[in-house]
Amino acid sequence: xxxxxxxxxxxxxxxxxxxxxxxxxxxxxxxxxxxxxxxxxxxxxxxxxxxxxxxxxxxxxxxxxxxxxxxxxxxxxxxxxxxxxxxxxxxxxxxxxxxxxxxxxxxxxxxxxxxxxxxxxxxxxxxxxxxxxxxxxxxxxxxxxxxxxxxxxxxxxxxxxxxxxxxx
Amino acid sequence: xxxxxxxxxxxxxxxxxxxxxxxxxxxxxxxxxxxxxxxxxxxxxxxxxxxxxxxxxxxxxxxxxxxxxxxxxxxxxxxxxxxxxxxxxxxxxxxxxxxxxxxxxxxxxxxxxxxxxxxxxxxxxxxxxxxxxxxxxxxxxxxxxxxxxxxxxxxxxxxxxxxxxxxx
Amino acid sequence: xxxxxxxxxxxxxxxxxxxxxxxxxxxxxxxxxxxxxxxxxxxxxxxxxxxxxxxxxxxxxxxxxxxxxxxxxxxxxxxxxxxxxxxxxxxxxxxxxxxxxxxxxxxxxxxxxxxxxxxxxxxxxxxxxxxxxxxxxxxxxxxxxxxxxxxxxxxxxxxxxxxxxxxx
Numbered sequence: 001x002x003x004x005x006x007x008x009x010x011x012x013x014x015x016x017x018x019x020x021x022x023x024x025x026x027x028x029x030x031x032x033x034x035x036x037x038x039x040x041x042x043x044x045x046x047x048x049x050x051x052x053x054x055x056x057x058x059x060x061x062x063x064x065x066x067x068x069x070x071x072x073x074x075x076x077x078x079x080x081x082x083x084x085x086x087x088x089x090x091x092x093x094x095x096x097x098x099x100x101x102x103x104x105x106x107x108x109x110x111x112x113x114x115x116x117x118x119x120x121x122x123x124x125x126x127x128x129x130x131x132x133x134x135x136x137x138x139x140x141x142x143x144x145x146x147x148x149x150x151x152x153x154x155x156x157x158x159x160x161x162x163x164x165x166x167x168x
Numbered sequence: 169x170x171x172x173x174x175x176x177x178x179x180x181x182x183x184x185x186x187x188x189x190x191x192x193x194x195x196x197x198x199x200x201x202x203x204x205x206x207x208x209x210x211x212x213x214x215x216x217x218x219x220x221x222x223x224x225x226x227x228x229x230x231x232x233x234x235x236x237x238x239x240x241x242x243x244x245x246x247x248x249x250x251x252x253x254x255x256x257x258x259x260x261x262x263x264x265x266x267x268x269x270x271x272x273x274x275x276x277x278x279x280x281x282x283x284x285x286x287x288x289x290x291x292x293x294x295x296x297x298x299x300x301x302x303x304x305x306x307x308x309x310x311x312x313x314x315x316x317x318x319x320x321x322x323x324x325x326x327x328x329x330x331x332x333x334x335x336x
Numbered sequence: 337x338x339x340x341x342x343x344x345x346x347x348x349x350x351x352x353x354x355x356x357x358x359x360x361x362x363x364x365x366x367x368x369x370x371x372x373x374x375x376x377x378x379x380x381x382x383x384x385x386x387x388x389x390x391x392x393x394x395x396x397x398x399x400x401x402x403x404x405x406x407x408x409x410x411x412x413x414x415x416x417x418x419x420x421x422x423x424x425x426x427x428x429x430x431x432x433x434x435x436x437x438x439x440x441x442x443x444x445x446x447x448x449x450x451x452x453x454x455x456x457x458x459x460x461x462x463x464x465x466x467x468x469x470x471x472x473x474x475x476x477x478x479x480x481x482x483x484x485x486x487x488x489x490x491x492x493x494x495x496x497x498x499x500x501x502x503x504x
Contacts, residue, residue, distance in 0.1 A: 003174050003177060003178075005173050005174065005177065005341050006339050006341065008177065009339060009341065009344065010339075013417055015415075016415035016416065016417050016430070017417060019415060019430065020415065020417070020428065020430065020449065023430070023447075023449075023472060024449065024470075024472075072472060072473050074430075074432065074447040074472060074473075075430075076244070076412070076414065076415070076430060076432060076447075077414070077415065078244065078245070078246045078414045078415070079183075079184035079187060079188065079244070079245065079246070080184065081181055081184050081185060081188070092188065094184070094187065094188065094191070094242075094243075094244060096242065096244060098447070100473070108320070110320070110321070111191075111242040111244075111266070113188065113191075113192065134192075134323070135321050135323060136191060136192075136240060136242060136323050137240050137242075137268070137319060137321060137322045137323065138319070138320040138321045139317055139318065139319050139320060140316075140317075140318055140320055141314045141316045141317040141318070142314075142316040144316075145313075145314040145315055145316050145317070145481075146314070146477045146478075146481040146482070147481055148476075148477045148478040148480075148481050149475055149476075149477040149481070150475065150476055150477070151473060151474070151475050152444070152446070152474040152475060152476055153446070153471050153473060153474045154472075154473045155470070155471055155472050155473065171342050171345060171346075173341050173342065173345065176345065244412070246412065246413070246414045247351075247352035247355060247356065247412070247413065247414070248352065249349055249352050249353060249356070260356065262352070262355065262356065262359070262410075262411075262412060264410065264412060276488070278488070278489070279359075279410040279412075279434070281356065281359075281360065302360075302491070303489050303491060304359060304360075304408060304410060304490075304491050305408050305410075305436070305487060305489060305490045305491065306487070306488040306489045307485055307486065307487050307488060308484075308485075308486055308488055309482045309484045309485040309486070310482075310484040312484075313481075313482040313483055313484050313485070314482070
């Protein structure tokens with residue numbers, strides 16, 4: 001069977017880098033994971049609207065503006081089913097996300113399947129050209145539902161470290 | 169070291185496809201992930217019994233019948249340790265599962281290690297020949313324990329889309 | 337592009353084996369995943385101190401002593417970004433952990449990024465030479481916050497099986 005294992009690994013790594021940059025708020029490092037014309041469909045029921053972003057700058061700008069230090073995010077994806085066709089590829093991934101909005105004392109949790117496309121540039125690098133997903137479910141609850149809950153640590157409430165500075 | 173990386177990727181993909189078909193209720197697409205004589209040990213303490221299924225039709229039929237639109241499932245597996253021996257393989261995977269039974273207002277969560285076997289058919293395709301697992305733990309709780317909890321979205325309560333129709 | 341896919345797979349597998357040995361309490365099997373001079377930074381806010389361990393024996397000894405049958409652990413990692421340089425490698429992984437201390441009726445949950453190093457020995461095997469991580473957040477809550485919560489199964493309260501015996 002003809003399978004480009006190196007390209008599969010490169011595509012996985014660009015996806016992982018994207019998610020690490022989201023959760024560690026590394027906006028500058030994030031830019032190179034997208035093609036300049038990348039698009040994203042981030043619409044969720046939590047924000048009650050479709051949210052379509054066009055262009056790398058719009059995507060990174062949106063995340064930078066909306067995921068400040070009062071928002072903890074954890075995006076866990078896996079189970080990649082990637083199909084490569086020349087310099088293009090599609091990928092389906094299972095994922096679960098946790099978003100904790102400290103100011104509003106709520107936690108949003110859910111699961112979905114990513115449906116992405118990727119493109120290999122003239123420099124040989126794979127980048128994300130589209131992010132979309134199908135939601136399975138999404139819930140919101142107050143942190144106050146669990147009276148004993150306390151945060152033992154929160155990276156974003158610590159004095160800014162190098163990673164912290166990158167987030168500002 | 170002699171390692172069949174293509175076979176490893178094919179085995180991972182068939183496992184991911186199986187789990188995607190479970191969580192998206194794609195019963196027709198699921199059939200080809202199993203060998204005709206596949207077996208499954210789905211027994212859990214939640215259903216208070218061992219549950220052994222023999223044959224692809226029994227497995228897919230059981231899932232189709234028991235995971236209707238009132239049940240949300242999310243199966244997240246990873247950390248594969250796969251060993252290939254000719255046309256057979258074994259695989260251990262860490263996994264966590266979330267099952268939300270909307271009608272009964274309960275959520276069941278747990279973790280386990282899958283212990284699977286795989287077989288390569290005459291057509292060159294790898295398929296799952298056995299699914300089993302060792303449970304680490306499993307809990308059940310009422311959705312009503314968290315008074316503020318609300319569902320922002322639930323794919324299975326939406327008007328049936330293409331994927332939804334496949335589930336019926 | 338020059339990419340040692342076999343080494344990547346070997347490094348992934350040694351990491352997965354380490355985590356499986358933690359969660360199944362397989363301390364004897366765990367030893368071979370570390371270089372003799374391996375170090376680990378396990379410090380968490382939950383134990384309110386930095387915890388630096390030097391040497392394979394110290395690491396395995398610490399885990400064996402502190403993760404007895406009254407503690408359920410689930411460590412889920414993925415999203416590996418591994419870079420190999422000769423016989424050394426670095427790896428970043430997203431992970432989430434759940435620790436349930438049955439005696440104290442608490443559950444600790446959190447997320448982090450592992451920052452590991454690996455080394456290939458004279459026998460050609462990759463082993464973990466350092467484990468460290470950057471915490472995103474960590475929470476603790478009482479199991480009693482969710483009145484209806486019950487354990488449907490707990491591997492460590494069952495009569496000792498083979499795996500159970502390995503844990504003692």
